Amino acid sequence: MTFGADDLLALYAKGQFPMASDRTANSVSIIDPEWRGILPLDGLHIPRRLARTIRQNRFRVHVNRNFAATIQMCAESAPDRPETWINHGIEVLCHHLYLRGAAHSVECYLDDRLVGGLYGVILGGAFFGESMFSRERDASKVALFHLCARLVRQGFFLLDTQFMTDHLAQFGAIEIDRTAYLQRLETAKAIHPVFGENPDPLDGSDVLEILQVTSTP
Structure with missing residues (x-):
């Protein structure tokens, strides 16, 4: 299937998303799962050690x-992820969305090196988390909670994680069926918060305060 940036946004608006079989694939499949992973912004949990890492501002x-x-870097293979679903076509489309202000990245730096981060697409009050990567311990996790703090502060309603994983479950992610997901998506589409650029990075203690995070062992 061949489509452009507008078609990609239309997929998200219907609760669907594209995935390729691998990095070099020439086509993508349209995924419409029966069960969907979401990370409720009012029900986040964070391990105590990770909370300390965020508070200490190890990453900029x-x-x-x-x-x-x-x-x-999200599309690169890694020891725990030998294959990727991000082919070059998806990469180009998401970059077009970024240029239009409909896709954003949250990035962690250590000594000016990009060592972790994530990117996703926004539509109304929904943020569709697409992928993340980490080259230093906890870098992608720190990026995730900085993202959550921004979404809460700006008034977003839905953080979509596509699928449910044990990794995300430790932070409070849950799985809901398609009907419940689409209801939440419709609510999110009806509002229009501004993601914002905020050139000054949030302090880690501010992130934890905004989220009012419940620490777990």
């Missing part, structure tokens, strides 16, 4: 400083 966190590098 930026938004949209280098979207292209972030999605490229």
Whole structure:
């Protein structure tokens, strides 16, 4: 299937998303899962050690400083992820959405090196988390909670994680059926918060305060 940036947004509006079989695939499949993973912004949990890492500001966190590098690193193979669903076509489409202000990245830097981050697409008050990567321990997790703090502060309603994983479950992610998901999506589409750029990174203690995070062992 061949489509453009508008078609991609239309998929998200229907609760669907594209995935390729691998990095070099020439086509994508349209995924419409019966069960969907979401991370409720009012029900987040964080391990105590990770909360300390966030509070200590080990990483400098930026938004949209280098979207292209972030999605490229998300698409690279890693020891725990030998294959990727992000082919070059998806990468190009998401970059078009970024240029239109409909896709964003949250990036973690250590000594000016990009060592972790994530990117996703926004539609109304929904943020569709697409992928994340980490080259230093906890970097992608820190990016995730900085993202959550921004979404809460700006008034977003839905953080879609596509699928449910044990990794996300530890932070409070839940799985809901398609009907419940589409109801939440319709609510999110009816509002229009501004993601914002915020050139000054949030302090880690501010992130935890905004989220009012419940620490877990």
